[in-house]
Amino acid sequence: MVLLARIIITTLSMMTFIPVLIIPTEAVEAAEAPLNYFLHSYGPAAKPTMYLGWMLAGLSIAICLILTLLLLTALIRKRPQIDRRAIGSEGKGIRWIYIGTGISTLVLFGLVIYSLMVVNKVAKPPQTTMLAFTVTGYGWWWKIEYEHDDPAQRFVTANELHIPVGQPVRMKLKSADVIHAFWVPKLAGKTQMVPGLINQQWIQADRSGIYTGQCVQFCGVGHAHMGLEVVAESAEDFERWLIAQRKIATSFATSDEKLGYELFMEQCAGCHTIRGTDAQGEHAPDLTHLNSRHRIAAGLLMNTPDHLMQWVINAQKLKPGSRMPSFALSEKEASALASFLSTLD
Ligand code: HEC
Incomplete structure (x- = not known):
């Protein structure tokens, strides 16, 4: 009975995949958590793997359903007392073991071939890459x-x-x-x-x-x-x-921007590069076109002037362990740095 309960729970939990498979693509794009929808694909490098994933999910669900049905039938059906010795070579039971093993072997062999074909398909692009x-x-x-x-x-x-x-x-x-x-x-x-x-x-x-x-x-x-x-x-x-x-960074016109630039060269240039300036640090993101990016800190925050300054002052709090220190800046320094960073488009 415990086994039966387990099988039913597994089957039901696998069925929770089904809504994911039938969600329309528009809904996917609007979704807040895009990584959840890895069962969709938008390119030939992902499609074959996605179909393999669907196939495996479908097959697993089918196997769970078949097993549940067989078990339920066995439990419900009234049967005459079985002579346990009859499972031996003369009995009928052994035939089912052969059939079951045969079917599983065939299915698994088919899956190995299909998986190898998928690996081969995604290994190389269909045309040469430019x-x-x-x-x-x-x-x-x-x-x-x-x-x-x-x-x-x-x-x-x-x-x-x-x-x-x-x-x-x-x-x-x-x-x-x-x-x-x-x-x-x-x-x-x-x-x-x-x-x-x-x-x-x-x-x-x-x-x-x-x-x-x-x-x-x-x-x-x-x-x-x-x-x-x-x-x-x-x-x-x-x-x-x-x-x-x-393009490389252009010159900085206003006095605030110039002050911000000097501050950047003192505090930040050891780690960051801005092409066209003396800032040539190699171990942090290149900031030459910082404002052309949608997000900062590897997806953590939307790229807005406000978030940029929050990040500079609170990097350690916002992304604990980040390899950028938090900076204590006076109001004047913060405003100069903000003006300078706003030129990096
Ligand atoms: C010790 C090295 C170091 C110093 C000094 C440093 N940074 Fe950073 N900075 C980093 C690293 C590493 C990251 C990437 C952090 C992450 O996303 O985990 C980063 C990320 C950033 C980002 C986000 C960039 C992006 O595209 O995601 C900005 C903006 C930034 N730093 C500005 C500054 C400013 C302004 C200063 C000086 C006040 C400064 N940094 C000083 C190492 C440094």
Whole structure:
């Protein structure tokens, strides 16, 4: 009876997947927790794995239902007293064991073949990739380097990847410290980022939009706040974004901005880079085009002037363990720094 109860509970809990499968895509996009909907896919690197996942979920539910039915039938049906010795080779019972084992073996063998086909399908993009970049996992943010044959066209950004819609892009995945894992569920399966190793991954988005990603290898205290966004946009918008990102910071006009710049050079330049200035720190997000990003601190806060200053003053409180200290600034310093940061678009 306990076994039966367990089977029924498992079956019911698996059935909670079903509403996820039938939620319309519009609802998915409006959803507050986009990672919950990994059973949807928007690109060819994720679709085969998603179908495999659905198939396995469906099969598991079917097996649980069949077993429950068989058990219920066995419990309900009145049967004459069984001679236990009859299960031996002359009895009828052994036949069912052969049949059951045969069916399970066939199903499992089919699944192995199907899984291998899926692995083969997602291993390589369907067409050659024109665009490549490197993503490096840091505790607890992502450095993104856009490659180009001409070194002057290369640039670095953080936490927000832009890609053109409908084109496969290739990524090299690295880690600067511990093991991280790159996962944008609607676009591709997860790939680990291992120190000393360069892993490869490709993604493609078939629809424009913002796709949320997350580090899925526990990497320390800030792990839960190591998110990223992939912005898929039309080829023209993407080209415009590339051109804007390649620009270096312009000069700072007002006295407040200049004061903010000096403060930045004193307090922040050791860690952060702003291209076009002497700030060349390598171990924190590149801030050259800080205001072009939707969010700051790897997805933690929306990027607003208010949040930016809250972050600078309270980084340790907002993201405990973050590799950026909190800064005690006077009102004048805070306002100068805010003016300077607002020029970084
Ligand atoms: C000791 C190194 C260090 C110093 C000094 C430092 N930062 Fe940071 N900063 C970081 C790191 C590391 C991050 C990424 C934190 C995270 O998301 O976990 C960061 C993130 C940021 C971000 C968010 C960027 C983004 O795109 O997510 C801003 C803005 C920022 N710092 C501004 C400043 C300013 C302004 C100063 C000086 C007052 C400063 N930082 C000083 C290390 C530093």
